[in-house]
Amino acid sequence: MKKAKLGIVAVAAASMLALAACNTSNTGGTPVGGDKSGGSNDDIASKYAKCDVEAGVKDASSMKIDSGEDKKVTITAFSGWAESAATAYVMKDVLTKEGYQPKVETLDAAPAFTAVAQGDYDMLSDVWLPSTHKDYIDKYGDKMEPQGCWFDSATIEIAVPSYSPAKSIGDLKTMADKYNNEIIGIEPGAGETKTMQDSTIPKYGLDGLKFKTSSTSAMLRSLDTAYKQHKNVAVTLWSPHWAYSKYDLRKLKDPKDAMSGTEGIWNFSRKGFTSDHPLASQLFKNLVWPEDKLNELENLMVQKYDNKDPDKAVAEWLKKNPDFEKQLIAGQLKK
Numbered sequence: 001m002k003k004a005k006l007g008i009v010a011v012a013a014a015s016m017l018a019l020a021a022c023n024t025s026n027t028g029g030t031p032v033g034g035d036k037s038g039g040s041n042d043d044i045a046s047k048y049a050k051c052d053v054e055a056g057v058k059d060a061s062s063m064k065i066d067s068g069e070d071k072k073v074t075i076t077a078f079s080g081w082a083e084s085a086a087t088a089y090v091m092k093d094v095l096t097k098e099g100y101q102p103k104v105e106t107l108d109a110a111p112a113f114t115a116v117a118q119g120d121y122d123m124l125s126d127v128w129l130p131s132t133h134k135d136y137i138d139k140y141g142d143k144m145e146p147q148g149c150w151f152d153s154a155t156i157e158i159a160v161p162s163y164s165p166a167k168s169i170g171d172l173k174t175m176a177d178k179y180n181n182e183i184i185g186i187e188p189g190a191g192e193t194k195t196m197q198d199s200t201i202p203k204y205g206l207d208g209l210k211f212k213t214s215s216t217s218a219m220l221r222s223l224d225t226a227y228k229q230h231k232n233v234a235v236t237l238w239s240p241h242w243a244y245s246k247y248d249l250r251k252l253k254d255p256k257d258a259m260s261g262t263e264g265i266w267n268f269s270r271k272g273f274t275s276d277h278p279l280a281s282q283l284f285k286n287l288v289w290p291e292d293k294l295n296e297l298e299n300l301m302v303q304k305y306d307n308k309d310p311d312k313a314v315a316e317w318l319k320k321n322p323d324f325e326k327q328l329i330a331g332q333l334k335k
Contacts, residue, residue, distance in 0.1 A: 051264025242298030
């Protein structure tokens with residue numbers, strides 16, 4: 001692997017993992033409001049419209065690192081994406097135990113895609129397709145290798161506490177007074193916010209409710225306060241997210257398909273990674289995340305360890321889930 005360029009490392013900026021997975025700084029596709037990154041007109045992303053978490057999975061328990069293999073592997077985690085950090089640090093732990101010397105670098109999406117496409121870093125562990133990262137994959141996809149899809153039901157949605165009455169998004173119009181006549185959103189420039197403004201609110205006639213946007217952390221504080229007081233609240237969320245582990249929430253049904261469609265979350269590597277690191281490549285392909293397990297780890301990393309010690313959070317989580325790594329290596333994980 002090439003050594004990472006200092007310019008790329010300089011742009012890495014670790015931030016709170018509670019930020020939105022739909023934040024515009026980390027999205028490239030216009031379908032969910034992300035920033036355009038430029039690139040070719042080739043629709044490479046459409047090749048990854050279908051996520052089959054079992055494709056490419058096989059038993060890797062008999063595989064070993066080649067004696068002449070470079071043991072250093074760099075995994076990028078997207079700044080602000082809890083599922084990205086959880087995946088990157090779990091794989092760091094797995095690779096370490098298999099004899100590699102992995103390192104996690106936290107970057108925004110644009111420099112992360114650039115670094116891997118140029119061969120400066122090895123792995124991206126959180127590529128949402130076919131929409132969220134479409135522009136990045138259309139631009140860089142032919143310069144990278146897919147290393148398996150590990151989650152097949154990523155979505156954005158409106159969520160409410162399970163004790164509250166709304167069952168579908170349309171209920172918020174008729175039950176507005178029960179939800180303080182408001183929906184709590186995240187950053188004004190986030191892809192999820194754009195989807196709410198351009199699609200969800202007009203399709204369901206929710207103009208009579210105030211759509212409050214400020215930040216992800218403010219949304220989560222509002223959710224936490226309401227939940228502790230057993231009050232109704234409607235917030236914009238996405239899956240996977242640790243909030244579903246901390247709180248008993250209901251995803252509102254969306255019969256008008258006003259929110260984003262279901263996406264898959266993929267690993268992508270630099271070109272040549274599979275041949276350079278066949279065992280590591282297979283381990284990434286064997287990764288499958290059950291949503292409850294992923295949310296559980298995210299919650300631990302964010303809530304207990306305040307995003308400050310992901311390795312310790314992973315170690316604690318693996319102690320509670322002793323079969324996870326064995327099943328990953330054996331290709332036995334199920335969604």
